[in-house]
Amino acid sequence: MPPPLLAATLPAIDLVVIGAYFLATAAFAVWFGRRNADTEGYFLGGRNVPGWAVGLSLIGTSISSISFIALPAAAFALDWRLLVANYAVIIGMLVAVFVFVPLFRALPYTTAYEFLEARLGRFSRLYCALTVMLFQLLRIGTVLFLVSVTISVLLDVPIVWVIVLGGLFILLYTVFGGIEVVIWTDVVQTFVLWGGAIVIFGYIAFEMPDGLGGGLSRAWHADKFSVGSFGWNLQERTFWTLLFVGTFDAIANNCSNQTVVQRYIAASSKREAQKAVWISLLLSIPTWTFFYLVGTLLWSFYNALPDPGLAAMTPEEIVPHFTLHYLPVGVTGLIVAAIIAASMSSLDSSINAVSTIGTTDVLRRYLTPGATEKQFLLYAKLLSAAAGAAMIGIALVIATLEMESVVDLTRRIASIFGGVVGGIFLLAIFVPRVGPKALLLALPIAVGVKVWYGVVLAGWLPASWQIPVHTYWVGVVSNVTLMVVAYALSFIWPRSGSRELPVEERDADDAAAL
Structure with a gap:
């Protein structure tokens, strides 16, 4: 990036703050990267x-820039209805504490999908591994x-440059450092993220013409705190749609998402893993709420002080715009660092998860089972690099799309492209009578629901053929279809054999959870 272009937008002190953050992250990667001698360390940090x-x-992984930028954008553009889905994680995390953590801690596995093979056969493992890899890349x-988008606005640099250069930096430190650098940089990034959000909130309140109370009152009377209609309409984003969809997604995510399960396994003990989930639960809820409050106050601020420039902006550009025009010198650099931290804490986790799945569930299991541990470590790093390159390409494509908000786009992507992985895991954990054959026969029907919906949305079939539910429901409908059909077929083709799971000695007292 040409230095004059940067200097024209941000003062030197802001650039120093941003540069210091990048140097600190690179130092973390070098420190932890030297300790990775095998895939156990690279993927699980030695389970310690x-x-x-x-x-x-x-927290850092779940928040990401989708919270720092997109949650305020969603509140600014609409109201608080999408927050309902975030609150639904309470149920998912409670199930995780008492069921999923004991389960995965008692198994000698690296990925969640190894468990699937033990329960439902090789096909279920391969299908879920490949589906999750695709979804994580999206x-x-x-x-x-x-x-x-944010950095482009703040630095006045073309977004293509930011995507490519920023993506390359994240790719390099993740490839070199492994899961330990991911976790420990996530810790630092979470605090930076909170600090940036608090600063923005403080300055919005300070600059509000009629004070914080006046801003809240104006937003309240404009119904900006609405959580959606309480009517039962499956074709709209009502309160009940967001609650039920969010609850199912949260439960499925906590047992099938490798970025989450990998952390259960990386913790030093079952108790420490459960503590981690409790910490995430108790701190995530107020964090998400706070980000929505920031977006609502930004709407109130610009409602009182209209800015003609907002008409040409997307909702995701509102926070960067306020940061650039209202925050003092030095603070802007902190906010840019916070936004970068928010994205990095999510991106590095997913890149490492894709590498873990690809190495463990595809290469080690099928393609190169006889490779040495040193070769697998090399493959893991190459897969991390490939995932980072794919991330950059997908971001460049998304930059050309039109959308209401990125939160909305993310939920649609999850619903349509997320496969039926959650349903498969729930069957494997809670319905032991379902076997590989029943699952294999039910899977095409469930996937067909998603394909049907996607084909209609693409305009290849008449709109009247569309399933009469909102896009958000498609994931739930297809997963429930899978579970119901597989359970019914299990009475014709029940699972044969006991398929006992290999309990790890250090957590043998949790064998009852299996």
């Missing part, structure tokens, strides 16, 4: 990470796009 660090890492492309 303290629970409090894992918990903060879970997700990190979206997150990289979000942070690039």
Whole structure:
């Protein structure tokens, strides 16, 4: 990036703050990268990470730039209805504490999908591994796009440059450092993220013409705190749609998302893993709420002080615009660092997860089972690099799309492209009578629901053929279809054999959870 272009937008002190943050992250990668001698260290940190660090890492991973930029944008553009889905994670995390953590801690596995093979056969493992890899790539492309929008506005640099250069930096430190650098940088990034959000909130309140109370009152009377209609309409984003969809997604995510399960396993003990989930639960809810409050106050601020320039902006550009025009010198650099931290804490986790799945569930299991540990470590780093390159390409494509908000786009992507992985895991954990054959026969029907919906949305079939539910429901409908059909077929083709799971000695007291 040409220095004059940067200097024209941000003072030197802001650039120093941003540069210091990048140098600190690079130093973390070098420090932890030297300790990775095998895939056990690269993927799981030697299974010895303290629970409090894992918990903060879970927060950083779940928040990302989708919280720092897109949640305020969603509140600014609409209201608080999308927050309902975030609150639904309470149920998912409670199930995780008492069911999923004991389960995965008692198994000698690196990925969640190894468990699937033990329960439902090789096909279920391969299908879920490949589906999750695809979804994670779509997700990190979206997150990289979000942070690039912000940095592009703040630095007055073309978004293509930001996507490519920012993506390359994240790719390099993740490839070199492995899961330990991911977790420990997530810890630092979470605190930077909170600091940036608090600063923005303080300055909005300070600059509000009629004070914080006046801003809140104006937003309240404009119904900006609405959580959606309480009517039962499956074709709209009502309160009930967001609650039920969010609850199902949260439960499925906590047992099938490798970025989450990998942290259960990386913790030093079952108790530490459970502590991590509790920390994430207790801190994520107020964090998400705070980000929505920031977006609502920004709407109130610009409602009182109209800015003609907003008409040409997307909702995701509102926070960067306020940061650039209202925050003092030095503070802007902190906000840019916070936004970068928010994205990096999510992107590095997903890149490492894709590498873990690809190495463990595809290469080690099928393609190169006889490779040495040194070769697998090399493959893991190459897969991390490939995932980072794909992230950059997807972000460049998303930059050309039109959308209401990125939060909305993310939920649509998850619903349509997320496969039926959650349903498969729930069957494997809670319905032991379902076997590989029943699952294999039910899977095409469930996937067909998603394909049908996608084909109609693409305009290849008449709109009247569309399933009469909102896009957000498609994931739930297809997963429930899978579970119901597989359960019914299990009475014709029940699972044969006991398929006992190999309990790890250090957590043998949790065998009852299996």
